[in-house]
Amino acid sequence: MTATAPAPRTRPAAVHTPRPAPRRRGNVGGTALTVLTWAIALVFVSPALWMVLTAFKTEGIAQTDPPTLLFQPTLDQFRNVVGSDFMPYVGNSLIATLASTALVLLLGTPAAYALSIRPVKRTKDVLFFFISTKMLPLVAVVVPIYVAAAEVGMLDNIWTLVVLYTAMNLPIAVWMLRSFFLEVPAGVVEAARMEGASLPRVLWSVMLPIMAPGVAATALICMIFSWNEFFFAVNLTASQAATVPVYLVGFITSEGLYWAQLAAAATLASLPIVVIGWTAQRQLVRGLSMGAVK
CATH class of the missing domain: 1.10.3720.10 (MetI-like)
Known part of the structure; x- marks a missing residue:
């Protein structure tokens, strides 16, 4: 009477669980804070920007009310100051x-x-x-x-x-x-x-x-x-x-x-x-x- 060899054990198949999708960086609150920061920075910098913009105008355009935003830049004022x-x-x-x-x-x-x-x-x-x-x-x-x-x-x-x-x-x-x-x-x-x-x-x-x-x-x-x-x-x-x-x-x-x-x-x-x-x-x-x- 011969003994039968035990059947080889098989490893259970690995269960692959789906990885959670990576979260998106940033959110609405962060974007809003960034926009607000840029807006505040522009408010503080706007006087200096307006000064530089006015420096490239002629005296006539600089005196207009309301201010003129579209104009032909000129270096005459800088020449007058340096001269x-x-x-x-x-x-x-x-x-x-x-x-x-x-x-x-x-x-x-x-x-x-x-x-x-x-x-x-x-x-x-x-x-x-x-x-x-x-x-x-x-x-x-x-x-x-x-x-x-x-x-x-x-x-x-x-x-x-x-x-x-x-x-x-x-x-x-x-x-x-x-x-x-x-x-x-x-x-x-x-x-x-x-x-x-x-x-x-x-x-x-x-x-x-x-x-x-x-x-x-x-x-x-x-x-x-x-x-x-x-x-x-x-x-x-x-x-x-x-x-x-x-x-x-x-x-x-x-x-x-x-x-x-x-x-x-x-x-x-x-x-x-x-x-x-x-x-x-x-x-x-x-x-x-x-x-x-x-």
Whole structure:
């Protein structure tokens, strides 16, 4: 009697379950938020766009009511502005802006460094004293400053504006730079100190390269404030040291307002800061976002 071999077992067929269809990225809410964001951005940018558009019009077209949207562009207004005495004003603005920004960084960086690594007992009071100077209305100090500048023969002098712009931007620069210094890991400073580096060496060779984006952001903000400052410039200068904002006021005359030429001059006046900001936008974004995420 022979034993029969058991039948080989067969594996059950694999059951293939259908995969769920991938969800569509985005939804109606996200699309609506994007459209709303673009709409808000266009509202804020529209004055600048209208200024650039008006700069390519003739004076007759610029004065029409309602405004003319379809027209033949012309560069006559830009030629008139460049052909006038526009460049000396630009030169004064460049000197006042670059010199004051350099002084702000030269004075504000060591102050912020000291308040970040070696804070005094009442550091918050010191910082509040710095920023409290920004709360004082400029009109309250213009008369004493005018009298003092007249006594020392510094009226209508570009270096008077350099000193004032430095004092105007130094408080906010100290606040910004201190926050950037605090973001540098303490271990980096301790390692440099253990290697024998002095405090100035740690500042210039270790910390500043790390927080270069923050320094760039601070410098750009100081440049914007100095370039656009009008109150001190219009009250303390006449012809030798007048800046670009003072030049723009010259288009408001008793004969009327020259809209097209004013728009062309304002467009040219905005270009330096726009170009600098566009060139340094990566450093600016990194600098302004330092400390935003812990």
